Amino acid sequence: MVEVVTDIDLRKVDQLIERSGADPEALIGMLQDIQRQWQYLPLPALKRVSERLGVPYNRVWAVATFYEAFTLEPRGRVHLMVCTGTACHVRGAQEVVRALEDELMIEAGHTTDDGELSIETAHCLGACAMGPVVMVDGIYHGHMTRTKVLDFLSEIRERREVKTQ
Amino acid sequence: MKVASPTQLARLKDEFSRRNAGFKCTVSVCGGTGCLASGCQAVRDALVAELKTRELGDSVRLLVTGCHGFCQQGPLVLIRPGDILYCKVEPEWIPQIVADTVIGGKPIEEFLYWDSKAKSRIEKEKDIPFYTVQNKLLLGDNSRIDPTDIRDYIALGGYQALSKALHEMEPRAIIDEIAASGLRGRGGGGFPTGKKWASAVKAKGERKWVICNADEGDPGAFMDESILEGNPHLVVEGMIIGAFAVGAGSPGGGFVYVRNEYPLALARISEAIRQAREWGLLGDNILGSGFSFDIKINRGGGAFVCGESTALMASLEGKPGEPRAKYIHTVEHGYHNEPTVLNNVETWANVPGIVTHGAAKFRELGTEKSPGTKIFSLVGKVTNTGLVEIPMGMTLRELVEDVGGGVPEKKKFKAVQTGGPSGGCLPESLMDLPVDFDALTGAGSMMGSGGIIVMDQDTCMVDVARYFIRFLESESCGKCTPCREGLREMDRLLTRITDGAAEIDDLDNLEEIAHWMSGASLCALGTSAVNPVLSTLKYFRDEYMEHIADAGCPAGVCRELVRYHVIEENCTGCAACVKVCPTGAASGKLKEVHHIDTVLCIKCGECYRVCKFDAIGR
Numbered sequence A: 001m002v003e004v005v006t007d008i009d010l011r012k013v014d015q016l017i018e019r020s021g022a023d024p025e026a027l028i029g030m031l032q033d034i035q036r037q038w039q040y041l042p043l044p045a046l047k048r049v050s051e052r053l054g055v056p057y058n059r060v061w062a063v064a065t066f067y068e069a070f071t072l073e074p075r076g077r078v079h080l081m082v083c084t085g086t087a088c089h090v091r092g093a094q095e096v097v098r099a100l101e102d103e104l105m106i107e108a109g110h111t112t113d114d115g116e117l118s119i120e121t122a123h124c125l126g127a128c129a130m131g132p133v134v135m136v137d138g139i140y141h142g143h144m145t146r147t148k149v150l151d152f153l154s155e156i157r158e159r160r161e162v163k164t165q
Numbered sequence B: 001m002k003v004a005s006p007t008q009l010a011r012l013k014d015e016f017s018r019r020n021a022g023f024k025c026t027v028s029v030c031g032g033t034g035c036l037a038s039g040c041q042a043v044r045d046a047l048v049a050e051l052k053t054r055e056l057g058d059s060v061r062l063l064v065t066g067c068h069g070f071c072q073q074g075p076l077v078l079i080r081p082g083d084i085l086y087c088k089v090e091p092e093w094i095p096q097i098v099a100d101t102v103i104g105g106k107p108i109e110e111f112l113y114w115d116s117k118a119k120s121r122i123e124k125e126k127d128i129p130f131y132t133v134q135n136k137l138l139l140g141d142n143s144r145i146d147p148t149d150i151r152d153y154i155a156l157g158g159y160q161a162l163s164k165a166l167h168e169m170e171p172r173a174i175i176d177e178i179a180a181s182g183l184r185g186r187g188g189g190g191f192p193t194g195k196k197w198a199s200a201v202k203a204k205g206e207r208k209w210v211i212c213n214a215d216e217g218d219p220g221a222f223m224d225e226s227i228l229e230g231n232p233h234l235v236v237e238g239m240i241i242g243a244f245a246v247g248a249g250s251p252g253g254g255f256v257y258v259r260n261e262y263p264l265a266l267a268r269i270s271e272a273i274r275q276a277r278e279w280g281l282l283g284d285n286i287l288g289s290g291f292s293f294d295i296k297i298n299r300g301g302g303a304f305v306c307g308e309s310t311a312l313m314a315s316l317e318g319k320p321g322e323p324r325a326k327y328i329h330t331v332e333h334g335y336h337n338e339p340t341v342l343n344n345v346e347t348w349a350n351v352p353g354i355v356t357h358g359a360a361k362f363r364e365l366g367t368e369k370s371p372g373t374k375i376f377s378l379v380g381k382v383t384n385t386g387l388v389e390i391p392m393g394m395t396l397r398e399l400v401e402d403v404g405g406g407v408p409e410k411k412k413f414k415a416v417q418t419g420g421p422s423g424g425c426l427p428e429s430l431m432d433l434p435v436d437f438d439a440l441t442g443a444g445s446m447m448g449s450g451g452i453i454v455m456d457q458d459t460c461m462v463d464v465a466r467y468f469i470r471f472l473e474s475e476s477c478g479k480c481t482p483c484r485e486g487l488r489e490m491d492r493l494l495t496r497i498t499d500g501a502a503e504i505d506d507l508d509n510l511e512e513i514a515h516w517m518s519g520a521s522l523c524a525l526g527t528s529a530v531n532p533v534l535s536t537l538k539y540f541r542d543e544y545m546e547h548i549a550d551a552g553c554p555a556g557v558c559r560e561l562v563r564y565h566v567i568e569e570n571c572t573g574c575a576a577c578v579k580v581c582p583t584g585a586a587s588g589k590l591k592e593v594h595h596i597d598t599v600l601c602i603k604c605g606e607c608y609r610v611c612k613f614d615a616i617g618r
Helices: A012-021 A024-038 A043-053 A057-066 A086-090 A093-104 A146-164 B006-021 B035-036 B039-053 B091-103 B140-144 B148-154 B160-168 B171-181 B194-203 B223-230 B232-247 B261-277 B309-316 B345-357 B357-365 B396-403 B437-442 B461-475 B480-499 B505-520 B523-526 B531-540 B541-549 B577-581 B606-610
Strands: A078-083 A117-121 A134-136 A139-141 B025-030 B060-065 B077-080 B085-086 B113-115 B120-122 B209-214 B253-259 B295-300 B340-344 B373-379 B386-391 B414-418 B424-427 B451-456
Touching: A012 A024, A012 A043, A024 A043, A024 B194, A024 B295, A043 A057, A043 B120, A057 B085, A078 A093, A078 A146, A086 A093, A086 B373, A086 B451, A086 B461, A093 A117, A093 A146, A117 B085, A117 B113, A134 B357, B006 B148, B006 B160, B025 B035, B025 B039, B025 B140, B035 B223, B035 B523, B039 B060, B039 B091, B077 B091, B085 B091, B113 B140, B140 B223, B148 B232, B148 B261, B160 B232, B160 B345, B160 B461, B171 B194, B171 B232, B194 B340, B209 B232, B209 B309, B209 B345, B209 B505, B223 B232, B223 B261, B223 B345, B223 B373, B232 B253, B232 B340, B232 B345, B253 B261, B253 B309, B261 B295, B295 B309, B309 B340, B340 B345, B345 B357, B373 B396, B386 B396, B396 B414, B396 B451, B414 B461, B424 B461, B424 B531, B461 B480, B461 B531, B461 B541, B480 B505, B480 B523, B505 B523, B505 B531, B505 B541, B531 B541, B577 B606
Parallel strands: A078 A117, B025 B060, B209 B253, B209 B340, B253 B295, B373 B451
Antiparallel strands: A078 A134, A134 A139, B025 B077, B077 B085, B113 B120, B373 B386, B414 B424, B414 B451
C-alpha cells in the first residue's frame, strides 16, 4: 500500500533540490537525499521534484521505482534489514526472514500497521564472515538463526515499550 | 596547499615519511566493514583512552584503516614494528596490549592467532597461512594508511606515478604500457584495458570522459568497497592518469559512480577527491603540467544491471538504468553520447603501479593471459572468510583450502560458485582449475568481479540456482523480452522442482529457455543469467534428478521435500530440540527418545541445527 502523505515540508524538499544544483542529471542523488530525510519517498516530494526540475512526473516515478534503494512506503520506527546476499543465503538467511515475517505477520519490504517495525531484505551488507546478518540502526547482528532473531525481536519490543511508557 | 611541481611532491614524500617513521610504534586498527560489524569501534575507543592516560599520544601513531582482509578474525589490531597481529580483540585487552606490546615490544601469547591445523599460535601477520600465499599489490598499503589523510598516501609514494605520467611520458606511451601489461577489466568482463583506452583516443569528440564503476552490485562481494574505504587515493590517481592518457581532461572530466549503500566508501572517496583538489592534484594545471581534470561523485541506486556500461551511463544522466544494444560502443558514444572510458575500481587501482614499475614487473605475477593479482571475497561455508588478493593462476583448491582453510565443522565440500549471479557452480572435480578469466569461462562459470562462495553438503544446488535466478529476475530491467520473461519462466520451473512437482521434461525446458536467453537477450545480464542454471545442470544433474524422480532434497533445504524426524538409535534424549522447537512439534522426556510431530512441524530446521548427536534426519 502506498500511503498518501500531504503534510511534508516542501521547503525542505526545495533545499535538497537546490543542494544538487536543481540539475535533472542529479535526480537519483536528490531522491536519495529525500529518502534520507523521510526514510522513504513521499509522493508530494516526488511531485515537487518533477515541477522544479521540469522533468515529467512519469520519469521521476520511473526512477523512483526502478532502483532498489528507493521505497515509496514509510518504514517502521525500527527497521530490520536482513542480508540475503549469497553468503548469508547459503548459511540460512531465508529462515531468518521467514521467522520475522511469520512473527510480525508482514512480508519483507513492508511495515507493521502500527508503524512500529519494518522488514527489508538487502543483497549483501558486506559482513559475510558473520552471516546470516541482520542490521538495525547501522549495527550488525551476526550469526542469526530463527531462535536468535526472535529473541532479538522481543528485546527490541521490550526496549520500545520501556521507551514509550 | 597546492603541490605545484614534481620536486615539491618528492619533498613532501620525504617530509611525511620521516614524520611517520618518527613514531616509536604504529597501532593499526582495521576499520573495514567486517571489523566494524564485529565491534572495532569499541576497540579503537579503548585504545584512544589508554594512549591518552599513558600520555603516549606523541610517540604512538594510532591508525584506523581500511580492510586488512581477515574478516573472520576481526576486530584485528596490527602493531608495528614487529608485525604483531592480535585477533578477535576485546576492548578489555587494550591496557595489557599497550603495556606489553606497544611499550614493551613483546607479544601477548593468548591474544595471537590460533592456527587450529598446526595447533599453535602465530605471532606475525605475514606468517599466518591466510596471508602467506597472498600478494597484496593493491590491498597491501591498507594497513599503513589513514584513508582520510592524503599525507599518508603521499608518504608511501602516492601520486609519484601521476607525476611520472604527466612529466615524463606521452599519453601514447602510457597506453602502450597499460596494453603491454595485459591488464584486463576487473569488473567481470576481462576486456583488455589498454585496448579500451586506445579506442577512446581514436574516438572523435570534443569532450571525453572517464568513469569509475563503484556500484558493486554482486551480492556477496565487497572488493571494490574495501579499496575505496582503505586506499581511495589509489583509485583517484589511476583515474587522473587514465584521463591524461585518453584526453579526458577539461572540458571533459571524470565520475565515480558509487553505491549509496556503501556509506563509508562514499564518504572516503568524497573526502579523497576533496583533499586531492585542495592539494592541487585535481583541478587546473595539475602538478604544473598544464593538464586540468576533475572528478565528480555520482551516487548509484543499487541496480545490478548498472554493471552494464550503457545502463550505467543512463543512470549517470539521471534516468532508469536500462541498457541499449551495444553495437555502438560506449567508448565512442557513452556519457552524453561522447567518448567514455568506463573501468571498475580495481582496474583503476592497478594503473599507478603499472606506470611506476612498468608492464614487465606487473607481468611477473599471474598468467600469460591474465596477468597481475585479483582480489576475491572468499565467503560462504569456508573457515577463513575474508578478502584475499592472489596472483591469477592459483588453483581453486589452493584458494579454498590453503587460503580459506577449507570447509568448517567437518562437513563435506560440494561446490564453489564464482562470478556472482551470472557465474556458475563448479564441482570438486574442477578444483584444480586455475583461477583466471579464460579457465573459469571455459568451465561454464566466470571470474566476474571476484566473489567466491564455498558450498558444502548442506547447500542444495537447485535452491542455489533458483536463488540466483530470483535475484536476476528482480534485477532485470524488463526492457527486452528474452531476459524478462525467460527469467520468470526459469523461476517457475525451478520452483516446481524445489516443490517436488516437476517432471523430467522440465529440465529440457530449462535448457531450451537458457539457449534462447543467451542468444537473444539485449545485454550481458540476460545472456549470462543462464550460467547458474546450466552449470548446476551440467555438474549436479543427479541432484536435480533426486528432486524430480525421488521427490527428495539430499541437502535437506527444499521445504516441500524434507520431513524432519528423529533417528532413534542416535537420540540421547537431551531435549535440545524440544527447547528450540517454536511450535512444540518436537517433544519427549529427558533421556527418552524424542519425537517430531509432522503436523505441527513448520520445517524451520532449528532441531537439526542444535542436535549434537546427528539424531535429526530430514
